[in-house]
Amino acid sequence: MEKDSYRLEAFSDGVFSIAITLLALDLRVPVFETVNSKNLFEALLKEWPSYLAFTASFMSILVMWINHHGIFKSVRKTSSELFFANGFLLMLTVVTPFTTALVARYLRTPAASAAMAVYAGSFIIISIAYNWLWAAATGCSHATEHLNRVTRHYRLGLPIYCLATAVAFLNPLLSLGICIGLWIFWAVTMREA
Amino acid sequence: MEKDSYRLEAFSDGVFSIAITLLALDLRVPVFETVNSKNLFEALLKEWPSYLAFTASFMSILVMWINHHGIFKSVRKTSSELFFANGFLLMLTVVTPFTTALVARYLRTPAASAAMAVYAGSFIIISIAYNWLWAAATGCSHATEHLNRVTRHYRLGLPIYCLATAVAFLNPLLSLGICIGLWIFWAVTMREA
Amino acid sequence: MEKDSYRLEAFSDGVFSIAITLLALDLRVPVFETVNSKNLFEALLKEWPSYLAFTASFMSILVMWINHHGIFKSVRKTSSELFFANGFLLMLTVVTPFTTALVARYLRTPAASAAMAVYAGSFIIISIAYNWLWAAATGCSHATEHLNRVTRHYRLGLPIYCLATAVAFLNPLLSLGICIGLWIFWAVTMREA
């Protein structure tokens, strides 16, 4: 029997895959004065905040998608709440390339704190959206135990992202490090699940 | 048995999910003179018309997709008319990031009336396209009663968007408020369905 | 039984839906001097070649996708040739937003002939790619009769696009009119199929 949530998942997969791909639009071909191979290598290396922000966001969206996949695995029917909780999560996902671009642009400037606070702060809201989706999915699921297992580690997100947002005002690079550390932790613990 | 409308839905899901994600391309990293955290926060706050327009359009496309999903749930076969009614709706959907960018760019300027008239006006045409799709789907559906229920509230779209377009010339912000109020109404009533 | 061509169709649907959506990226928010509603309306109206080119290309890609759908409906297995014929068609599809942007940019300039020749010329190659895909699909299909019916009208594409390319050097607008007339003809005849 076809799952009722089929098109919800297909639509979500579409949004996740596009958002994750659009992250790469912020990797820009460098422009510089004297064009030679040495200068191109140097100009590329100077763009390290872009690469760091791209990797952090790509892995974050990937983990979000894997968890989304985990939640919907046991969902069989849909509800209006599920549609809107999912829509809210997707709206925040779609904004991630923008917050990533902010970090890439301002990480080496005196505005790094604000950029990182917005970036980590957006993941606070994503964590809240995730909890809402989790609650909405529980009502549509036939296996809440599975859901609990999937999201056990992910619940760390909310307090850790709050910490990262606070740290952003003291040390923006440390704040980014906390965000990166979180998805590495998720990746490792997921392997064991 | 596989539904004949399968690829039509997959293609539509693709277009909806890309159009909804491209909305975020108009959230631009602000550029300003003295770079520090306070100025970055201020520069971001000044972009509120972009965030408002983004949210309004994201939710509108989401509601459109949910209704599209509702219509096709009971469609089993396809017809040429269904293909073209659907194509016409998708063409207008794809234009939404453009009309959204218009509003984001001109909402705080003396050209706000024109921008909002184009924005609300595009949703008039979308409502008409939706009605055409609904009519085309009725001929391909085995459960027109379901279709009627799904679209009952959505039919309010045409007169309300006509009102919003007219109001745009008097008070552009009120016009945007009407558009936002409409999808909030749809979201709330859909919950009850 | 799952069709072997399932992922080929899913991938193609993805490319078609993205290419058709990217067409809208060339609808640009106009920038002009004295900002008021009258000037914004005028600036938007002046962009008519963009809207015309967008509509023509959107409908062309839509018809191409509908035909692609028609061809694969009777395909059950895949072959390497099918993969590459399909890949070649997708490569040309992906280029359409670029040729469309050329027309939108140069239709009102003395370079209109070159822009339209490139645009119509790209559809000549697309027609050839389409014929190759049709031949490759015939070998993988269980219902070649269906295939013949689907593509009967589409075969007009090659000679008509050759004509449109030639006409481009004499009258670019007429050339665009021929391209638009062709998909209207397809849309109408498809209804009857």
Added chain:
Amino acid sequence: MEKDSYRLEAFSDGVFSIAITLLALDLRVPVFETVNSKNLFEALLKEWPSYLAFTASFMSILVMWINHHGIFKSVRKTSSELFFANGFLLMLTVVTPFTTALVARYLRTPAASAAMAVYAGSFIIISIAYNWLWAAATGCSHATEHLNRVTRHYRLGLPIYCLATAVAFLNPLLSLGICIGLWIFWAVTMREA
């Protein structure tokens, strides 16, 4: 029975199809002084490195997707390692439009060596990611023999791309030629498979 890897494939198809379509964003409408048809043709012809890089990357991603398809054909269950190996491959795929733009921009300049070294070098990492995915898929597959056949020719990638990266410093055009030759070889041998 639905394959457990279904959404993994759908998500990957999404990313592949978007990345391959975004390649076309780097085909830019030329801007030049005296606007007439002759100059537009010349300006377009001068962009040949863009077209060459676009074709090379499009075909490379197409071959990567065909191989991805081949690997997952025999995968029935998923593992965390499969999710992350796949995610790593997708991250590199998504970067390809950026490395392609580098080549398109700098192939005719004294910085051609650096651009081609980055381009070919990115395919070295992609080959490594591919080998990891292959290893992860073997554990989830019921037909490792099929997997071996699919990837036999693709394993040439790693040494050949190392060669192409080294050659980039001596002769960038030859390096690009090696990359192009490789996917032509794959296309031809795949036909025979």
